[in-house]
Amino acid sequence: MSVTAAKGFAAAGIAAGIKENGNPDLALVVNRGPRRAAAGVFTSNRVKAAPVLWSEQVLKTGELAAVVLNSGGANACTGPQGFQDTHATAEKAAEVLGVGAGEVAVASTGLIGVLLPMDKLLPGVEKAAAELSEHGGEKAAIAIKTTDTVHKTAVVTHAEGWTVGGMAKGAGMLAPGLATMLVVLTTDADLDAPELDKALRAATRVTFDRVDSDGCMSTNDTVLLLASGASGTTPAYDDFADAVREVCDSLGRQLIGDAEGASKDIRVEVVGAASESDAVEVGRSIARNNLLKCAIHGEDPNWGRVLSAIGTTGAAFEPDRLGVAINGVWVCRNGSIGEDRALVDMRYREVTITADLAAGTESAVIWTNDLTADYVHENSAYSS
Amino acid sequence: MSVTAAKGFAAAGIAAGIKENGNPDLALVVNRGPRRAAAGVFTSNRVKAAPVLWSEQVLKTGELAAVVLNSGGANACTGPQGFQDTHATAEKAAEVLGVGAGEVAVASTGLIGVLLPMDKLLPGVEKAAAELSEHGGEKAAIAIKTTDTVHKTAVVTHAEGWTVGGMAKGAGMLAPGLATMLVVLTTDADLDAPELDKALRAATRVTFDRVDSDGCMSTNDTVLLLASGASGTTPAYDDFADAVREVCDSLGRQLIGDAEGASKDIRVEVVGAASESDAVEVGRSIARNNLLKCAIHGEDPNWGRVLSAIGTTGAAFEPDRLGVAINGVWVCRNGSIGEDRALVDMRYREVTITADLAAGTESAVIWTNDLTADYVHENSAYSS
Incomplete structure (x- = not known):
């Protein structure tokens, strides 16, 4: 389920060796279309990680073909080298998927101020691409965990036949956030980027933005929404917005329910x-x-x-x-x-x-x- | 030392029975003159305890004859009854000291939302008045402790022969504050209320206001400065302001050094x-x-x-x-x-x-x- 509940998407989650303990640490989500409309919301922290700067930039086209996500390192406060590493990650994904680097978003989570081990990350992207599956949503959700004790997914399917699904990591919020919150939502509804953007902002404003575990705001918080159009259905905006909000609400509650050290x-x-x-x-x-x-x-x-x-x-x-x-x-x-x-x-x-x-x-x-x-x-x- | 280091002051600290464990819980500081100029700075929390509302009011005259302080109860969020209790406390002190109730400030610290045991507090005021001493500063400082592990005092004596001394409780700050910060400063310098006010605000702005233990702002934070004029000396304003800042800085550092649970x-x-x-x-x-x-x-x-x-x-x-x-x-x-x-x-x-x-x-x-x-x-x- 998760990001592969909606038609038109494939995903993978693998252990690339970024985390020293050998746990899964790299996820790949690919939109196989026919449409590639996308929207994103990012941290309002003025100190932004390299992948946030990159993904904000590529999203200006309103289209995404894929998202590469890694745990095990935030690639924040890593200077020009950090930005080059994010760029190289998108290039590698673009190469193996046969798309443009400008269609690939990148999201990272983990410790700030440490360079990513690119000698492990880039081969990891190839490995993940080889394992892409229409049933890979769970594995992707598992690979983005850091201190999460469980992986978080949510799916809403509308009677008209279209679906919104998603995965999340990190008990936190969009702004602020405890550790880093990464969320990828997918839908097979057929919508334009401006509609996706409107629905996503409306949903995050009353869900992730109101989940405030410890008042700390991450440099990496990222929420992406990708639409494949594979259902062939264009929903009424309000129905779609409701579904996005419902998925965000569920993921937000799951984040709070698994916040670091919490008992209430x-x-x-x-x-x-x-x-x-x-x-x-x-x-x-x-x-x-x-x-x-x-x-x-x-x-x-x-x-x-x-x-x-x-x-x-x-x-x-x-x-x-x-x-x-x-x-x-x-x-x-x-x-x-x-x-x-x-x-x-x-x-x-x-x-x-x-x-x-x-x-x-x-x-x-x-x-x-x-x-x-x-x-x-x-x-x-x-x-x- | 403490509030009795400056000439013209007497103080006492006793166990009135407000605290169930029998520890000292009531302090009295009296200005025996010849002057009674005073200034105060209070919490900027909009939910203010009854003693803060009372003391802000009586300070409008720029004169104080005495301060009654209690630990064991904040008398905050206690409605009209709480305000009447503060008023009765000032009336009782005025009666036993032979001054007007409008010359008596009150400060309280402890749990919010609980009425004070007035059947213990009022006899306590009488008892404290009977024990007033020019050497009572330490006992007063001990009686205002709540979770403090040590009492806090500081004294600066100028070569011209005047002194600024003080006591503090509660690891916190003026705004915000962890639990409640209560501070009483005394001086035998001969100064008017406007000068005291100016020196006190200048000092707290760069000392207590910049001590931020846990970001929480109390309903009761109070800093008072009383001048007896008993040294017969009117210092240059800058010298006096420096001394007040030095005492506040020392007390502020002591608050941080004794903050709840802190190890650094x-x-x-x-x-x-x-x-x-x-x-x-x-x-x-x-x-x-x-x-x-x-x-x-x-x-x-x-x-x-x-x-x-x-x-x-x-x-x-x-x-x-x-x-x-x-x-x-x-x-x-x-x-x-x-x-x-x-x-x-x-x-x-x-x-x-x-x-x-x-x-x-x-x-x-x-x-x-x-x-x-x-x-x-x-x-x-x-x-x-």
Whole structure:
């Protein structure tokens, strides 16, 4: 399934030897057409990895024939040599696939500031091309894992006969991101690049952009959408946009569910906001509050830390009208003590924090995780 | 020493029974004059605790006769009852000291969203008043501790015969702050409230405001400066401002050195910035990056996470001109790989990260800590 659920695509995932432990580390996704329309969304970090700079450039044509993805190295902050390596990767894929290098996107994930072992990566591209299969989606999804404990895929098939499928790695978000988030979506719907772009941006804005595991923004985050047109069907835009959003939503939830060291998935729901941007700002502030994230880890309904986080924002609200519910218990009303915090049951993995700004009718949901000792352990030893 | 190093002040620190473990939890600082000029700086969190609202109000006169401080409860998000409790605390202090309630500031620290046990606090104020001493500064400093492992004091005496002394609690900063930062500074210099205010704001801007342990901003942060005039000397403003900054700098460093769970003190030094505000923005972004803070904990000179943090800011820079040194080793030059990261020695508690934006001549220093499993443990169980 995954990126090969939609007709017209082939994929492969292999071990090229980039990772020293011998795990799969190189994926190839190929669009066999008849159409090659594509769109992409990239990190908003101003320090962009070489593959991001490259892929942004090649996507200006609105067409992609293939995507090469590697784990085991981010190829970020690697200077002119890093960019040459990305270019060489696209050239190699183009050569073995018989397409132009300008039709090949590249995505990388792993440690920043280390050059990729091109003597392993380039032969890996040849090997992957030799193993391309219409059933290769799972293997591709596995090959892009870094600290992911499971690979992530999602598929939506519409009654009209077209499909949107995808794979993702890295518990994070588009901007910011924990480690690097790489996502490839494919569809056999027959659509133009501008429509793909519109649907992709609309979907990422309310899915990956609202998954905020640890507030850190990667240099490499990449989301690509490739359309083969192989279903022969051109869906209504809204139906297609819904399907893309559904796949992104599923992948986003899977990313949070597998975030580094997390023991709780936290749904931060901001209601009663004067504007959607206020709701998002407050949601992010809550989602990034380390003290609160520790409290949730300890199953402590410490609503004071929620109010403290709200208070740092510029959103419209009056402190003495704020309300906070944790798993449905309104522990704070009118900015003060509400229901007994002992009523809050936090035993389950999913925790919902509802913040009512009492300032309007807009709302937003941000997903995050708790902050755990395992997160610290995992990230204290990443490069050593 | 502490707040009683300057002439004209008395202080006490006692156990009122607010803390269930019987530790000291109430401090009283009294200005015996002849002058009572005072200034204060408070949290910029929009959700402000009752004592902050009270103290901001009473300081409008530019005079304070006394400060009551309690640990064991923040009296934040406690509604009208909480404000009445703060008022009653000031009234009680005024009554036993023979001053007006409008001359008494109140500061509280502890858990948010819990009413203070006034049946213990008010008798505690009487008890503290009975124990006031010109040597009571240490006891006062001990009584305001929460998760602090040591109490914090600092004193500067000028050759002209005047002194600035102070006490602080809570590893944090003015805005934001980890838990709550409470600071009381005293001086026997003879100065007016506007001069005190100017010197205090100038000092906190470059000291407590640049101590950023965990990016969280308290509802209760308070810094007060009281002047008795008892030295009979009116210092030159610059000399006085220097002394206040020196005391604040010392207390700020002590806060970082005792931050919850920290094993490293990290000096983030941003140089080559186009403006001071750019330098501060970049410094804060680096100081708040959880992934980097974990890496430093693991003694891993992971400079990619520094670049990633810089890239999220709006500061003026070109990615391919950025430089990063860790403990003096330029591991990143021109946005790419610099000296061998193996040359970086991170065995000691203090770690210096230098970020060169290569965009100008301005600079700033932000102090922070590493992120550790101990921080998570301590903050997972705070209220339970």
